[in-house]
Amino acid sequence: MxxxxxxxxxxxxxxxxxxxxxxxxxxxxxxxxxxxxxxxxxxxxxxxxxxxxxxxxxxxxxxxxxxxxxxxxxxxxLFRTFQITREYKEMSVLENLLLIPKGQVGERLWNVWFKAKTIAEQEQENLDKAQEILEFLEMKSKKDMPAKHLPGGEKKLLELGRMMMVDxxxxxxxxxxxxxxxxxxxxxxxxxxxxxxxxxxxxxxxxxxxxxxxxxxxxxxxxxxxxxxxxxxxxxxxxxxxxxxxxxxxxxxxxxx
Ligand SMILES: Nc1ncnc2c1ncn2[C@@H]1O[C@H](COP(=O)(O)OP(=O)(O)O)[C@@H](O)[C@H]1O
Ligand SMILES: [Mg+2]
Missing domain, CATH: 3.40.50.300 (P-loop containing nucleotide triphosphate hydrolases)
Structure with a gap:
């Protein structure tokens, strides 16, 4: 591969x-x-x-x-984890998870059009998925916290969470x-x-x-x-x-x- x-x-x-x-x-x-x-x-x-x-x-x-x-x-x-950049640090934990799929929707608009799935539906799906991931990582209570305030270990978990968001x-x-x-x-x-x-x-x-x-x-x-x-x-x-x-x-x- x-x-x-x-x-x-x-x-x-x-x-x-x-x-x-x-x-x-x-x-x-x-x-x-x-x-x-x-x-x-x-x-x-x-x-x-x-x-x-x-x-x-x-x-x-x-x-x-x-x-x-x-x-x-x-x-x-092909993706490499553990490189949270400055912008991501300012955003909340939840926003960090929603960032990647949002970009994908934009790039794959053509795809979305033909699947007749609205952006709103797509966003709801992404939100549900992000909540599930936060639950799995035991970080649900921190969803609104800016990523920069997370302890080091949880920053890594958040990176892993971002990896779980995309195929x-x-x-x-x-x-x-x-x-x-x-x-x-x-x-x-x-x-x-x-x-x-x-x-x-x-x-x-x-x-x-x-x-x-x-x-x-x-x-x-x-x-x-x-x-x-x-x-x-x-x-x-x-x-x-x-x-x-x-x-x-x-x-x-x-x-x-
Ligand atoms: N940005 C850089 N500028 C100069 N030398 C570098 C840089 N990155 C790595 N090196 C050098 O390249 C070699 C390999 O480093 P690195 O890839 O970090 O090894 P490893 O991850 O296996 O410990 C080392 O000698 C390191 O000092
Ligand atoms: Mg190294």
Missing amino acids: LKVNKINKHFGGVQAICDCTLEVEKGTITGLIGPNGAGKTTLFNVITGFYKPGSGQIHFNDEDITGLQPYQIFRRG LDMVLLDEPGAGIPPILQNKVLDYIKKMSRERGLTLFVVEHDMNVIMNLCDPIIVMTDGSVLTQGSPEEVRSDKRVIQAYLGQNPSEHHT
């Missing part, structure tokens, strides 16, 4: 991504791990159009998306467990598994918590120095000497930037 082919990206003299080639198959929850500075975040930014690669190609659903803008990539069903093909998650209270963490991880199982959503997950990665992902891709070291099942990766070597001198649970 996602094919990354020989991507290079450097910042001045720093080669952050070096001839990186990998694939994420439809319907999988694929993990991406590697020591701090391996290039994981940069790769996510290149895939979702926030950085332009120096060279190489990215294909999504057999279409070349290299160099497209983030919103163009989003429209094709996507693939989501890139950057450390979905970090900063969320442990009780809700399990709930969120269960929800991610459920989305994958029931709706065929494909997920590509960066996570520094090895327990989370080993429980959630299969296969797992291991990155070092800007390219892929190896990939395999959790068992294969866990017992691979090269992977252990790559982590030597670094605590894998240390926070990644």
Whole structure:
């Protein structure tokens, strides 16, 4: 579904991504791990159009998306969570959830016209859905609170809620467990598994918590120095000497930037 082919990206003299080639198959929850500075975040930014690669190609659903803008990539069903921007921070929790589908209605007006569904009907549906999501995330009482006043963990939950509002093909998650209270963490991880199982959503997950990665992902891709070291099942990766070597001198649970 996602094919990354020989991507290079450097910042001045720093080669952050070096001839990186990998694939994420439809319907999988694929993990991406590697020591701090391996290039994981940069790769996510290149895939979702926030950085332009120096060279190489990215294909999504057999279409070349290299160099497209983030919103163009989003429209094709590929989304990256955990990037609440300034405008969103000023809006209420509920408004944050309603924002994405509203944009979609505008863009897909043609569709709405032929389905003979009025904008008002569409908006009521979106509102119902948003309320359900807030209930699930146990954030109903905070629906009118500005997003900027939420604690860090709940900001992440809100991002996840925005992901639940739209029908996507693939989501890139950057450390979905970090900063969320442990009780809700399990709930969120269960929800991610459920989305994958029931709706065929494909997920590509960066996570520094090895327990989370080993429980959630299969296969797992291991990155070092800007390219892929190896990939395999959790068992294969866990017992691979090269992977252990790559982590030597670094605590894998240390926070990644
Ligand atoms: N915006 C940037 N400007 C300069 N160097 C960067 C930038 N982003 C990342 N890097 C460098 O690229 C390398 C990979 O970083 P990053 O993608 O954040 O790794 P990871 O997410 O695996 O920890 C590091 O050496 C980092 O210092
Ligand atoms: Mg990172």
